[in-house]
Amino acid sequence: GAGVSQSPSNKVTEKGKDVELRCDPISGHTALYWYRQSLGQGLEFLIYFQGNSAPDKSGLPSDRFSAERTGGSVSTLTIQRTQQEDSAVYLCASSFVAGVTYEQYFGPGTRLTVT
Amino acid sequence: KNEVEQSPQNLTAQEGEFITINCSYSVGISALHWLQQHPGGGIVSLFMLSSGKKKHGRLIATINIQEKHSSLHITASHPRDSAVYICAVMAFGNEKLTFGTGTRLTIIP
Numbered sequence: 001g002a003g004v005s006q007s008p009s010n011k012v013t014e015k016g017k018d019v020e021l022r023c024d025p026i027s028g029h030t031a032l033y034w035y036r037q038s039l040g041q042g043l044e045f046l047i048y049f050q051g052n053s054a055p056d057k058s059g060l061p062s063d064r065f066s067a068e069r070t071g072g073s074v075s076t077l078t079i080q081r082t083q084q085e086d087s088a089v090y091l092c093a094s095s096f097v098a099g100v101t102y103e104q105y106f107g108p109g110t111r112l113t114v115t
Numbered sequence: 116k117n118e119v120e121q122s123p124q125n126l127t128a129q130e131g132e133f134i135t136i137n138c139s140y141s142v143g144i145s146a147l148h149w150l151q152q153h154p155g156g157g158i159v160s161l162f163m164l165s166s167g168k169k170k171h172g173r174l175i176a177t178i179n180i181q182e183k184h185s186s187l188h189i190t191a192s193h194p195r196d197s198a199v200y201i202c203a204v205m206a207f208g209n210e211k212l213t214f215g216t217g218t219r220l221t222i223i224p
Contacts, residue, residue, distance in 0.1 A: 031210070033212075043203070048210060056210065056211060059211065064136075103148075103160050104212070105160065106149070106158040108157040
């Protein structure tokens with residue numbers, strides 16, 4: 001079956017512009033996660049959604065970052081007024097339910113380059 | 116100090132060797148994940164465990180909750196095992212993962 005998909009796969013933008021990154025989770029998965037992997041750095045958590053509950057935004061690095069999930073499925077991560085330090089691979093993952101016993105399935109990521 | 120520490124950071128071995136990658140963490144956890152990331156590729160979940168040991172093919176993962184330590188073993192290593200292996204933990208009462216910095220494994224034919 002279809003896995004987690006993300007678009008675009010690559011995005012180059014100028015400093016100061018806004019960008020939107022999209023994630024399509026596996027059908028039926030109620031939990032959706034956004035992570036970031038900066039060059040030479042490890043993965044870091046950004047935000048996660050579980051069903052209709054309020055999202056956990058504790059990993060968002062600044063108020064320039066926001067995310068929404070429409071209809072409990074597709075999610076969009078928006079970065080406003082992009083900065084060079086935002087350059088990274090943004091990864092989305094989904095799981096059947098958020099929690100201990102459910103595996104997370106990762107998308108291929110969006111490579112964002114801010115020039 | 117990071118909550119999740121992996122060692123070694125880099126590992127090069129000959130094909131056929133037995134590989135061990137270690138992960139130590141400092142918080143109480145409900146689960147630990149081992150992930151694999153190939154160059155230019157996506158991330159694949161290898162194991163999710165909260166106690167004991169799991170085996171899948173040539174891969175074995177163990178965890179010692181009391182010692183806050185996990186190991187990933189690869190038997191009869193092969194060049195296609197070359198990848199970055201990442202340990203991630205889910206702390207108690209928290210649904211998000213905290214990641215180690217990864218171990219870059221290179222298997223030479």
